[in-house]
Amino acid sequence: MLHNSSLVSIADLSRDKILYLMEMAQEFERHPNRKLLDGRIVATLFFEPSTRTRLSFETAAHRLGASVIGFTDPKVTSSTKGETLKDTIMMVANYSDVIVMRHFLEGAALYASELTSTPVVNAGDGAHQHPSQTLLDLYTMLQTQGTLENLNIHLVGDLKYGRTVHSLIMAMRHFNPTFHFIAPKELAMPEEYKQYCNKHGIKFVEHEEFNEDTIAAADIIYMTRVQRERFSDLMEYERVKDVYILRGDMLGKAKDNMRILHPLPRVNEITQDVDETPHAYYFQQALNGLYAREAILCDVLGIPLEDIKKDTTVIH
Amino acid sequence: MKREKLMVAAIENGTVIDHIPSNRLFEVIRLLGIEELDHDTVFIGYNLRSSAMNRKSIIKIANRFFSELELNQLSVVAPNVTLSIIKDYTVVEKRAVVLPTELTNIVRCNNPKCICNNEPMPTRFTVSDGILSCHYCDMEQLLTQVKLV
Numbered sequence: 001m002l003h004n005s006s007l008v009s010i011a012d013l014s015r016d017k018i019l020y021l022m023e024m025a026q027e028f029e030r031h032p033n034r035k036l037l038d039g040r041i042v043a044t045l046f047f048e049p050s051t052r053t054r055l056s057f058e059t060a061a062h063r064l065g066a067s068v069i070g071f072t073d074p075k076v077t078s079s080t081k082g083e084t085l086k087d088t089i090m091m092v093a094n095y096s097d098v099i100v101m102r103h104f105l106e107g108a109a110l111y112a113s114e115l116t117s118t119p120v121v122n123a124g125d126g127a128h129q130h131p132s133q134t135l136l137d138l139y140t141m142l143q144t145q146g147t148l149e150n151l152n153i154h155l156v157g158d159l160k161y162g163r164t165v166h167s168l169i170m171a172m173r174h175f176n177p178t179f180h181f182i183a184p185k186e187l188a189m190p191e192e193y194k195q196y197c198n199k200h201g202i203k204f205v206e207h208e209e210f211n212e213d214t215i216a217a218a219d220i221i222y223m224t225r226v227q228r229e230r231f232s233d234l235m236e237y238e239r240v241k242d243v244y245i246l247r248g249d250m251l252g253k254a255k256d257n258m259r260i261l262h263p264l265p266r267v268n269e270i271t272q273d274v275d276e277t278p279h280a281y282y283f284q285q286a287l288n289g290l291y292a293r294e295a296i297l298c299d300v301l302g303i304p305l306e307d308i309k310k311d312t313t314v315i316h
Numbered sequence: 317m318k319r320e321k322l323m324v325a326a327i328e329n330g331t332v333i334d335h336i337p338s339n340r341l342f343e344v345i346r347l348l349g350i351e352e353l354d355h356d357t358v359f360i361g362y363n364l365r366s367s368a369m370n371r372k373s374i375i376k377i378a379n380r381f382f383s384e385l386e387l388n389q390l391s392v393v394a395p396n397v398t399l400s401i402i403k404d405y406t407v408v409e410k411r412a413v414v415l416p417t418e419l420t421n422i423v424r425c426n427n428p429k430c431i432c433n434n435e436p437m438p439t440r441f442t443v444s445d446g447i448l449s450c451h452y453c454d455m456e457q458l459l460t461q462v463k464l465v
Contacts, residue, residue: 085435107431107452126429128453192456 005300006113006120010131010167015174018138020305022148024295025139025288027308032290035313036298037066043096044070045088046123047079048104052264052286053123053132057100060293065313069096086115093118098300101125119300127163133263134167136292137222140285144259145219148175152217156210157224157244157269159183159190164263165224166193169202179204182214184240186231210244216253221246221279223262225269248273261285324361330378332400332407333390338363340394341373347393347464348377348386356380376402388422391415392462395446415459417443423462427455439465 013021042061046054054072061068070092071077079088085108092099093116101109102123109122109129124130142148153172155165159181169179179197181189181204188206197204207214215221226244231237246260248271259281262270266282274280298308336344341362345351350358359376366372381401382390390397391413401409421438430453432439440451446459 085431086437103431104429105431105434106427106429106455107450110452111431111435111437125431126453 004113004117004119005302006109006122007131007296007300008110008113008120008122009129010134010171011129013131013171018135018171018174019148021135021292021295021299022139022142024299024305024308025135025291027305027311028291028294029143029288031311031314031316032063032294033315034063034311035065035315036303036308036311037061037064037301038313040066040097040301041095042066042068042070042098042100042297043092044068044072044100044123045092046070046072046102047074047085047108048102049073050102050124053102053130053289056286056289057121057123057132057293057297060290060297063290064294064297066097066297070100085112089115089120098297121296121300124163127161129167130163131167132289132293132296133164134171135296136285136289137164137168137261137263138171139292140259140261140281140288141220143284143288144281145257148172151175151177151219152180153177153220153222154180154182154215154218155189155222155224156182156246157226158187158230159224160187161230162224165189165222168222169193169196173200173202177202180207180214180218181205182207182210182244184208184226184236184243186233186236186240187226210246212250212253215250215258217255218258219255221258221260223260223266223269223282225267245269245271246274247271248277251277251279254279324359324364324374324376326405327357327359327376327378327402328405330356330376330380330402331382332398332402333375333377333413334372334398334400335366335369336373336375336394336397337369338371338373341375343393344373344375344390344397347389348375348382350375350377353377353380385422387413388416388419389464392419392423392459392464395459415443419443419448421465423448424465425450425453425455426457426461426463427453429453430455 058068089112098119100121100123103125106126106128108125113120260279262282357378361374363371395415397413399413400407419441441448447456449456
């Protein structure tokens with residue numbers, strides 16, 4: 001098996017590594033435009049569409065001076081002719097310095113990373129992992145709370161299928177959080193993640209109700225969408241569809257430091273009036289995706305934090 | 317043991333697989349391809365008394381020895397069987413067939429969306445406390461639910 005500096009799963013990252021990447025992202029927040037990756041080629045292989053993630057990675061690459069190749073629609077590639085993932089990766093690895101890959105199959109990024117010495121960044125593999133999303137979520141928490149330690153994090157909505165909330169639990173295991181899982185029964189946090197919390201000493205409380213009082217102690221409210229297609233019982237969906245909506249009038253008891261995050265796209269789970277409150281932070285969170293992904297690209301390409309701090313290629 | 321020996325005849329050369337859970341016997345027979353053996357003698361003892369297992373099964377196969385791959389597959393279907401190599405009516409090697417901590421291309425992943433079910437590639441699992449975790453998608457499955465590649 002080949003060993004390289006790929007970023008495949010958030011579970012692979014130690015506490016120190018997470019904090020290191022946070023510090024790197026901070027540097028990019030200070031100066032996002034540089035020539036650090038001048039002459040490098042970033043391949044973005046999107047075997048399923050994800051406009052937001054792709055734009056964020058491609059912007060990160062361009063802002064660091066790299067060139068971008070790739071595809072946004074697998075229909076135009078040889079995978080429709082029956083080419084294996086292995087062959088696609090072996091071919092692209094010849095051309096590029098780093099491969100950013102989104103795939104609909106779980107474990108695809110890990111497999112790709114085992115095939116080539118070119119680093120692979122997992123930009124989402126099915127319902128499995130999406131580590132760059134988690135890192136930008138962590139960065140946003142750090143940015144808004146000044147620390148990742150001892151936070152009260154309320155996860156709301158679809159906790160059963162929500163890949164982002166599962167990865168967040170794994171990443172936060174290093175920082176002594178208290179989680180509140182707020183979800184309808186049918187979309188409750190799966191047993192395996194509750195066991196994960198118990199195994200790692202992570203405190204959690206489960207709620208079915210979502211109101212002013214349940215969120216009063218929150219430092220972070222992480223909203224996800226309750227989707228109709230996730231329900232086997234549509235009567236149950238009709239019963240709960242309006243329960244997990246965050247409205248402006250629910251924020252009366254919220255702590256001043258509380259910030260609302262959402263991986264986006266939002267549909268109706270956060271009402272528009274929340275956008276005007278100081279608690280809304282989801283658009284800044286999306287911007288943090290740029291800084292986190294600049295950090296990820298540099299890290300997998302072996303550029304250390306020290307070099308970034310002393311970087312003379314900053315474009316002012 | 318004496319009683320078993322009376323019930324299942326000795327072989328001159330070959331392999332004895334002992335301590336097979338009786339409910340797994342027919343799977344073991346299928347797995348080792350015993351039904352397809354044309355010339356070699358096979359003795360099968362089913363539901364024999366066992367002090368350790370209550371009921372066990374045993375297979376004695378003349379002139380047949382198994383590869384590591386076959387034994388790894390065997391360990392998945394019937395963990396903790398005992399294997400004896402017989403040469404000239406004497407046991408020359410006896411060992412427990414233990415489930416390895418890693419299985420490569422032995423069992424299939426139960427997750428249809430796992431990359432290993434969609435690419436021509438070997439499957440990989442880690443094993444802990446009778447639970448198999450897919451190296452690629454992390455999905456866990458119980459040893460009792462596995463399907464062989």
